[in-house]
Amino acid sequence: MTQQPRETPPSDETLQHYFDGLLAEAEVEPFEERLKHLPAERAKLDAMAQIREQLRAAAAAEVLDAESLFRGIQSRLAKDAKETQPEMLSATPPLALLQGGAERVGDEHPAPKAKAKIYSMWWPVAGMGVAAAVLLSFLVGPLRPATWSYAPSQGEGEQLTMPIGSEVMEADFGDRTGTVFDVEDEVGDRILVVWIDDNEVDEDPQEQAVEELGDEEEDSDEVVVQ
Amino acid sequence: MIARLPRLARQLPAFMLSWLMGGLIAASLTHSAYAQEPIAGRVIIMVASEKPGRVDPRLSAIPSLLAAFKKAPLNAYQSIEMEGQPTALRMRLKKAEEVELPNGRKLRLEVEKINTDGTFLVSASLQRPGQNKYTLLLRVTEVPGKPFIVAGQPYKGGTLFIGVILGETKGS
Numbered sequence: 001m002t003q004q005p006r007e008t009p010p011s012d013e014t015l016q017h018y019f020d021g022l023l024a025e026a027e028v029e030p031f032e033e034r035l036k037h038l039p040a041e042r043a044k045l046d047a048m049a050q051i052r053e054q055l056r057a058a059a060a061a062e063v064l065d066a067e068s069l070f071r072g073i074q075s076r077l078a079k080d081a082k083e084t085q086p087e088m089l090s091a092t093p094p095l096a097l098l099q100g101g102a103e104r105v106g107d108e109h110p111a112p113k114a115k116a117k118i119y120s121m122w123w124p125v126a127g128m129g130v131a132a133a134v135l136l137s138f139l140v141g142p143l144r145p146a147t148w149s150y151a152p153s154q155g156e157g158e159q160l161t162m163p164i165g166s167e168v169m170e171a172d173f174g175d176r177t178g179t180v181f182d183v184e185d186e187v188g189d190r191i192l193v194v195w196i197d198d199n200e201v202d203e204d205p206q207e208q209a210v211e212e213l214g215d216e217e218e219d220s221d222e223v224v225v226q
Numbered sequence: 227m228i229a230r231l232p233r234l235a236r237q238l239p240a241f242m243l244s245w246l247m248g249g250l251i252a253a254s255l256t257h258s259a260y261a262q263e264p265i266a267g268r269v270i271i272m273v274a275s276e277k278p279g280r281v282d283p284r285l286s287a288i289p290s291l292l293a294a295f296k297k298a299p300l301n302a303y304q305s306i307e308m309e310g311q312p313t314a315l316r317m318r319l320k321k322a323e324e325v326e327l328p329n330g331r332k333l334r335l336e337v338e339k340i341n342t343d344g345t346f347l348v349s350a351s352l353q354r355p356g357q358n359k360y361t362l363l364l365r366v367t368e369v370p371g372k373p374f375i376v377a378g379q380p381y382k383g384g385t386l387f388i389g390v391i392l393g394e395t396k397g398s
Contacts, residue, residue: 131252132247189290
């Protein structure tokens with residue numbers, strides 16, 4: 001019984017090259033001739049072909065039916081959660097007070113993380129406040145009575161929101177006599193004129209006061225500024 | 227966006243507060259600016275005479291005052307000369323200002339208040355320096371930009387006219 005010499009198996013790399021079609025055409029036929037005598041390598045090639053087919057099928061399914069796949073995953077997760085929730089609840093550890101960074105042992109200058117967060121929030125708030133102040137100042141402008149924007153009347157029949165001229169509320173000519181009258185300006189508004197007569201009533205108000213004492217009909221114009 | 231809404235909702239009161247603060251700051255700034263803003267004015271001293279003469283050309287810059295001399299009875303004055311330059315005023319509420327007159331008297335002016343219609347309640351007095359007697363005590367409701375005139379005292383062979391304009395507007 002003659003024993004055929006055992007065919008030297010190709011390396012996995014060569015096998016992979018053949019499987020991927022990377023071997024040269026001249027090498028393919030001799031390589032396939034060798035494989036006829038190498039059942040283990042043929043089995044490897046079959047397995048590689050099966051894996052490739054499965055991968056292709058899986059990739060195609062993922063592309064074509066991604067939504068159903070996603071729904072499946074969600075339902076699966078929900079199912080798992082329902083099943084595992086009682087166990088999780090029972091396994092939940094009791095609440096514990098965790099030590100903050102400020103109280104870490106050996107940390108002399110702990111970073112005030114909480115305060116830093118607050119400050120980081122209030123800086124923009126303060127900035128917005130200042131921006132609002134500037135904006136409102138520009139929009140509102142100086143607070144003045146509306147009637148400060150006074151304009152003389154332009155013609156007949158125009159209604160003014162303020163008097164068309166100055167008016168005397170009180171006039172006391174002291175040691176003189178006088179009168180008050182109006183003249184019109186170029187647009188018909190009144191100009192108040194307070195006329196002080198040159199006639200002096202009396203140089204000495206005290207003497208005048210004594211003389212007029214008892215005279216009920218005549219009012220004294222003498223007034224002394226305190 | 228939906229996930230960010232709760233965060234925005236938390237920050238909304240802070241932003242509203244910041245705008246409220248900004249509004250208050252703006253209001254206080256503008257109000258204080260108004261309260262501190264002086265009322266501009268002028269005192270124009272003129273000598274008018276019934277003798278023929280010229281009208282000071284500088285008065286053409288004060289048309290409202292010049293117009294008074296074109297109507298009776300002031301149109302009897304044929305010549306009007308300004309005495310020096312007009313005295314600029316920067317009046318503040320309830321703070322009196324004094325203007326020296328060429329006849330040695332003093333004109334004392336004070337804006338007592340600003341009325342709701344925008345007019346000024348002004349008190350004016352003419353006093354002889356060093357004496358407790360006064361020639362005139364006056365309280366006038368003055369329209370901003372419109373002059374009132376105190377006149378009648380003899381001076382330099384003519385009559386002294388004192389024009390007072392407060393809260394001046396363009397062209398007054």
